[in-house]
Amino acid sequence: MSHMKQANTGTAQTVPLLDIRGLRTEFRSDHGTVRVLNDVSLSVSSGEVLGLVGESGSGKSVTALSLLGLVPRPGRVTQGQVLLNGRDLMTMDERALSDLRGREVGLVLQDAMTAMNPVLTIGQQICETLRRHLGLGRAQARRRAIDLLDRVGIPDPGRRVDDYPHQFSGGMRQRAMIAMALSCEPKLLIADEPTTALDVTIQAQVLDLLRSLKEEMGMSLIMITHDLGIIAGLADRVAVMYAGNIVEAGPVRQVFKAPVHPYTQGLLASIPSITDTTKSDLQAITGLPPDLAALPQGCAFAPRCPQRHTRCETDRPHLIHHTAQSAAACWLVDPPSDRAPNSTSQTTEPVRNR
Amino acid sequence: MLLGAVTLFFTLTLVFVIIRMVPSDPATVLMMGEATPEQLDRLRELWGLDKSIVEQFFIYLANLVQGNAGDSYQFQRVAGMPGVPVFDLVMNRLPATGYLALVAIIFSMLIALPLGILAALFPDSILDKLVLMLASVLASVPAFFSGMLLMLFFSLTLRILPTGGYDTPQSVILPALALSFSFSAVLLRVTRTEMARIMRSEFIQTVRAKGLRSWRIVLVHALKNAMIPLLTIIGLRFGDLLAGSVVVETLFRWPGIGGLMIDSIIARDYPVVQLVIPLAALAFIIVNITVDVLFGALDPRLRTGGRS
Ligand SMILES: Nc1ncnc2c1ncn2[C@@H]1O[C@H](COP(=O)(O)OP(=O)(O)O)[C@@H](O)[C@H]1O
Ligand code: SF4
Ligand SMILES: [Mg+2]
Numbered sequence: 001m002s003h004m005k006q007a008n009t010g011t012a013q014t015v016p017l018l019d020i021r022g023l024r025t026e027f028r029s030d031h032g033t034v035r036v037l038n039d040v041s042l043s044v045s046s047g048e049v050l051g052l053v054g055e056s057g058s059g060k061s062v063t064a065l066s067l068l069g070l071v072p073r074p075g076r077v078t079q080g081q082v083l084l085n086g087r088d089l090m091t092m093d094e095r096a097l098s099d100l101r102g103r104e105v106g107l108v109l110q111d112a113m114t115a116m117n118p119v120l121t122i123g124q125q126i127c128e129t130l131r132r133h134l135g136l137g138r139a140q141a142r143r144r145a146i147d148l149l150d151r152v153g154i155p156d157p158g159r160r161v162d163d164y165p166h167q168f169s170g171g172m173r174q175r176a177m178i179a180m181a182l183s184c185e186p187k188l189l190i191a192d193e194p195t196t197a198l199d200v201t202i203q204a205q206v207l208d209l210l211r212s213l214k215e216e217m218g219m220s221l222i223m224i225t226h227d228l229g230i231i232a233g234l235a236d237r238v239a240v241m242y243a244g245n246i247v248e249a250g251p252v253r254q255v256f257k258a259p260v261h262p263y264t265q266g267l268l269a270s271i272p273s274i275t276d277t278t279k280s281d282l283q284a285i286t287g288l289p290p291d292l293a294a295l296p297q298g299c300a301f302a303p304r305c306p307q308r309h310t311r312c313e314t315d316r317p318h319l320i321h322h323t324a325q326s327a328a329a330c331w332l333v334d335p336p337s338d339r340a341p342n343s344t345s346q347t348t349e350p351v352r353n354r
Numbered sequence: 355m356l357l358g359a360v361t362l363f364f365t366l367t368l369v370f371v372i373i374r375m376v377p378s379d380p381a382t383v384l385m386m387g388e389a390t391p392e393q394l395d396r397l398r399e400l401w402g403l404d405k406s407i408v409e410q411f412f413i414y415l416a417n418l419v420q421g422n423a424g425d426s427y428q429f430q431r432v433a434g435m436p437g438v439p440v441f442d443l444v445m446n447r448l449p450a451t452g453y454l455a456l457v458a459i460i461f462s463m464l465i466a467l468p469l470g471i472l473a474a475l476f477p478d479s480i481l482d483k484l485v486l487m488l489a490s491v492l493a494s495v496p497a498f499f500s501g502m503l504l505m506l507f508f509s510l511t512l513r514i515l516p517t518g519g520y521d522t523p524q525s526v527i528l529p530a531l532a533l534s535f536s537f538s539a540v541l542l543r544v545t546r547t548e549m550a551r552i553m554r555s556e557f558i559q560t561v562r563a564k565g566l567r568s569w570r571i572v573l574v575h576a577l578k579n580a581m582i583p584l585l586t587i588i589g590l591r592f593g594d595l596l597a598g599s600v601v602v603e604t605l606f607r608w609p610g611i612g613g614l615m616i617d618s619i620i621a622r623d624y625p626v627v628q629l630v631i632p633l634a635a636l637a638f639i640i641v642n643i644t645v646d647v648l649f650g651a652l653d654p655r656l657r658t659g660g661r662s
Contacts, residue, residue: 065559068563070559070562070563072554072559073477094568097565098562098565098566098567098568099565100565101562101563101564101565102563102564102565102566103565106563107560107563109556109559109560109563111556114555114556114557115556115557115559115560116557116560117557117560117561117575117578117579118557118579118653118654118655119578119579119582119652119653119654120574120575120578121654128564128566128570129564129565129566132564132565132566132567133565164654164655166654166655167654177560180560180564181563181564
């Protein structure tokens with residue numbers, strides 16, 4: 001790969017907390033290999049909230065699982081680096097990785113009903129993490145678990161700690177999941193659609209909770225969602241995924257105000273409250289989500305892209321910075337001529353075709 | 355509970371009728387053709403077999419309700435002598451069968467759980483295929499055949515275990531093994547399927563994301579969930595175990611209910627048959643009630659009236 005030089009979308013000066021470079025994940029089956037992640041590069045600085053958006057099936061969850069070495073069989077990470085504080089997780093063995101999971105990186109999954117073990121109590125499930133990573137004793141762990149439940153707003157935590165997941169409401173389960181993921185005060189929390197299964201009011205409460213906990217603990221957050229509204233209210237930066245690639249990344253305000261990639265434009269156009277402030281000529285996305293097993297040779301978005309031109313069908317665009325903070329993978333993007341020299345590995349002149 | 359009672363009554367009735375429909379009657383069988391027709395009639399009269407079948411049934415039920423299951427015919431070869439009460443006969447033999455079944459279930463679990471878990475952890479691997487093959491073999495070999503092979507090997511060749519009987523603590527090993535093979539095949543398949551399914555489920559991903567050790571993920575999180583379907587199948591297939599014990603007890607001269615059942619059916623020993631078979635049904639019902647109770651302990655979702 002000649003384009004492996006990755007577009008650093010993080011804060012330029014500091015070493016990011018998490019730096020994912022060229023992550024590729026494939027699922028092998030009898031019918032062939034499906035490349036679910038093609039070339040995912042992301043970075044998150046300390047204390048930052050990154051929103052990861054994209055339609056269902058674009059690879060958001062697989063990204064989260066890949067970076068923690070949790071891709072289920074027959075999936076496999078075949079390329080790339082995941083640097084956490086400069087250490088490459090991809091070269092770690094399972095034991096070293098498990099020391100780090102739950103300790104340095106917490107993960108909250110979408111549906112807290114199916115994401116918790118139905119036959120163990122909430123308390124048991126929180127305590128085992130504490131005991132594993134912090135070496136707490138039984139009583140200590142229990143006290144800490146009650147504390148954590150209290151902190152995420154579970155009423156009467158001293159009693160509810162002995163409840164089973166099915167005795168909790170959806171919102172409470174999601175809170176408990178968050179408590180579980182935060183129990184060892186990780187530096188990074190990945191929340192994979194933590195509110196999708198919840199109704200709107202509860203959703204807002206859980207988001208508020210995440211926001212305040214993040215402030216309190218000073219951790220970084222990767223918020224995975226297909227809801228741009230959530231991103232607008234919570235994230236500092238946003239990365240947009242399409243068919244296993246990051247197609248656009250940058251500060252939320254900038255991306256929402258002036259989306260560069262036609263896919264991002266389409267996503268924003270489909271949300272009335274946000275399009276109010278953007279140009280009205282944006283078109284919502286039409287057409288079917290891509291079949292990962294049969295992606296076009298060029299740009300994966302080409303079949304649905306209103307701004308497609310001939311080059312798009314033959315050459316695959318790569319993530320290029322168009323400002324110091326923002327990057328997009330689209331042939332329409334002008335690479336800056338005067339800055340970010342590390343990102344101009346694409347020498348070809350992008351073609352405008354409006 | 356009600357269903358259990360209905361099942362039990364149905365079994366009682368069915369056994370009562372069927373055993374009387376089988377050709378040749380107890381008197382003829384017991385006297386082995388050495389009695390005059392008058393003597394045979396006297397015997398039948400003594401046992402109440404001269405009455406109509408409906409009358410016999412009500413007498414049987416009335417006695418049973420009072421805790422009297424009648425006296426054995428077999429152990430009353432000399433006409434007029436009091437026979438051995440069937441209850442005593444059966445109660446003497448019951449513990450042996452219960453013990454054998456329990457040890458067989460434990461053996462089955464010891465075979466099925468480790469192999470099933472291993473196979474589930476490496477789906478479609480060579481190990482997995484070998485385990486499934488073993489399950490097919492275990493399932494298809496009849497208990498009397500595996501019993502004879504075991505006897506041949508451990509008793510006659512190695513001479514380390516007795517060929518039968520009930521005298522030493524080791525006596526239970528071979529019959530329990532023979533009985534456990536086909537049962538373990540059932541458990542093995544369930545363990546493998548369920549563990550593989552559970553290991554793919556979302557909560558296992560959460561548990562892995564928490565950084566727990568692999569053994570804890572498998573043996574605590576996954577296995578505890580797999581115990582629920584495992585218990586179900588043990589309850590459902592307990593009847594197979596009882597049926598198998600008939601052959602195994604006979605082969606290994608194990609003094610249990612299974613052997614008694616065979617003997618009494620051959621001898622047309624109505625009172626024994628009429629108690630033993632419904633008792634097997636009762637055992638089946640009790641096992642399933644126990645399984646239901648254990649379910650509550652294993653699966654909190656089934657517990658009613660909990661806190662909150
Ligand atoms: N276990 C798996 N086996 C095969 N394909 C999978 C598996 N998990 C996910 N995929 C595929 O990977 C793609 C991305 O899935 P996912 O990351 O879950 O999407 P998202 O979270 O963005 O909705 C989908 O096309 C999905 O079919
Ligand atoms: S590269 Fe071409 S097809 Fe792809 S998004 Fe840009 S304009 Fe559309
Ligand atoms: Mg997802």
